[in-house]
Amino acid sequence: MSLWEKFAPKENNKALLICSSTHHLLLAERLLSDHGIQSKVVPVPQGIVTHCTSGIEFASAKEAEVKELLEEHEIAHEGIYRL
Amino acid sequence: MIYLDHAATSWPKAPPVFEAMKEACCQVGGNPGRGGHEMGLEAGRRILAARQQVAELLGVGATRIVFTKNTTEALNLALFGILKPGDRVVTSSVEHNSVLRPLAALEKRGVEVEVLPAPGGRLDLDALAQALKKETRLVVLSHASNVTGDIIPLAEVAELVRSSGALFLADIAQSLGYLPVKLGELPVDLAAFPGHKGLLGPLGTGGLYIRSGIVLEPLIYGGTGSYSDSVEQPEILPDRYESGTPNLPGILGLGAAAEFVRNHGSEIAEKSLALAQEFRQRLSELEKVKIYGPEKLAVPLISVNFGQEASEEVARVLSEFFQIAVRGGLHCAPLAHRTIGTETQGTVRFSFGYGNTQEDVEAAYKAAVQICLQL
Numbered sequence: 001m002s003l004w005e006k007f008a009p010k011e012n013n014k015a016l017l018i019c020s021s022t023h024h025l026l027l028a029e030r031l032l033s034d035h036g037i038q039s040k041v042v043p044v045p046q047g048i049v050t051h052c053t054s055g056i057e058f059a060s061a062k063e064a065e066v067k068e069l070l071e072e073h074e075i076a077h078e079g080i081y082r083l
Numbered sequence: 084m085i086y087l088d089h090a091a092t093s094w095p096k097a098p099p100v101f102e103a104m105k106e107a108c109c110q111v112g113g114n115p116g117r118g119g120h121e122m123g124l125e126a127g128r129r130i131l132a133a134r135q136q137v138a139e140l141l142g143v144g145a146t147r148i149v150f151t152k153n154t155t156e157a158l159n160l161a162l163f164g165i166l167k168p169g170d171r172v173v174t175s176s177v178e179h180n181s182v183l184r185p186l187a188a189l190e191k192r193g194v195e196v197e198v199l200p201a202p203g204g205r206l207d208l209d210a211l212a213q214a215l216k217k218e219t220r221l222v223v224l225s226h227a228s229n230v231t232g233d234i235i236p237l238a239e240v241a242e243l244v245r246s247s248g249a250l251f252l253a254d255i256a257q258s259l260g261y262l263p264v265k266l267g268e269l270p271v272d273l274a275a276f277p278g279h280k281g282l283l284g285p286l287g288t289g290g291l292y293i294r295s296g297i298v299l300e301p302l303i304y305g306g307t308g309s310y311s312d313s314v315e316q317p318e319i320l321p322d323r324y325e326s327g328t329p330n331l332p333g334i335l336g337l338g339a340a341a342e343f344v345r346n347h348g349s350e351i352a353e354k355s356l357a358l359a360q361e362f363r364q365r366l367s368e369l370e371k372v373k374i375y376g377p378e379k380l381a382v383p384l385i386s387v388n389f390g391q392e393a394s395e396e397v398a399r400v401l402s403e404f405f406q407i408a409v410r411g412g413l414h415c416a417p418l419a420h421r422t423i424g425t426e427t428q429g430t431v432r433f434s435f436g437y438g439n440t441q442e443d444v445e446a447a448y449k450a451a452v453q454i455c456l457q458l
Contacts, residue, residue: 006457007404043396053395
């Protein structure tokens with residue numbers, strides 16, 4: 001269990017979006033908020049190889065909608081992971 | 084939020100800073116140096132006063148101070164302005180990317196770059212003396228490391244470099260405001276500084292000190308409000324390096340900050356250092372905390388790790404669950420982390436400054452204990 005999870009009990013059915021830079025991460029956070037999708041900036045768990053140390057956690061049920069928004073708004077991202 | 088990230092930028096800013104910025108927006112509206120009207124002249128007078136305030140703090144003449152948007156721009160101006168293909172430059176492995184990235188770009192243009200070792204974060208002065216036996220155009224070193232807080236003996240290093248015939252560029256991003264830096268009394272040729280860290284000025288401000296007799300190639304060219312009949316860049320300072328409309332609110336805020344630090348700086352520095360030193364002492368009692376950098380602090384920052392935890396994750400935990408702002412990661416200094424063996428984990432950096440109190444030390448220590456209990 002990661003240090004983060006010891007303080008924040010793990011919630012089921014979450015997905016993690018990893019963007020390519022902080023600029024794109026904040027763009028994505030704003031975009032999701034504007035579309036009523038609840039999200040939270042969280043540290044990227046160890047084991048996921050990325051240059052970004054923070055990701056955006058959101059309900060995995062929203063994954064298709066999030067993917068569409070990312071494409072539509074050209075948000076540079078490295079991937080979406082199921083947690 | 085308890086703010087312990089002063090090494091990234093100080094917060095809050097000193098009250099005269101935002102008063103000066105407000106005045107710049109509401110009462111001093113003209114474009115300095117442009118047009119013959121009174122509002123432009125008044126803006127110019129205010130910028131001159133700010134330049135004098137900064138110069139006085141650094142112990143140099145006002146004409147030798149060039150304003151930039153940050154230390155990074157000042158370093159770029161110095162490095163690209165001095166170094167030509169075939170030149171040799173010496174630096175160290177604890178430098179920030181604001182030095183290492185311009186040097187990597189210059190290396191591709193034919194500049195020879197030597198990076199000196201800094202075992203454990205401390206510059207090896209013998210290695211520097213050895214490196215200077217070879218003809219060198221410039222030495223660039225940070226006065227205080229933004230990762231470990233280690234400092235170099237500035238006067239000794241500057242003397243050594245001067246006696247070799249090379250120029251010396253000091254990066255004083257982490258020391259200005261915390262350590263006395265009287266550039267006029269040292270054989271320092273160029274010094275890059277931020278307005279927004281130890282000076283308590285606005286973000287997006289900084290500058291470069293250029294010793295008399297040194298001429299740089301400008302980084303940007305354009306209108307200066309002077310010599311407008313010529314398409315050639317003027318040679319006169321500060322115009323040569325300050326093309327385009329300046330950041331009037333930022334610069335006036337910076338001037339007020341320099342004045343504030345000149346009057347209260349030693350008191351702020353002393354208090355910040357005492358808090359940081361006490362925090363270091365208390366952390367040293369926690370078995371699972373590894374501390375990097377000197378035992379006796381010179382600047383109020385401490386880099387640590389908690390067990391094997393990723394530093395960014397610890398920083399997010401401190402922010403989210405303890406409302407403590409610190410910086411995790413590599414702090415834009417990858418070689419420094421390679422030097423101290425933390426290139427994968429990074430470090431959690433606690434940096435103290437203006438406004439911090441004894442209660443902040445207590446809260447940060449209690450949070451550290453809670454984190455250790457979870458390891």
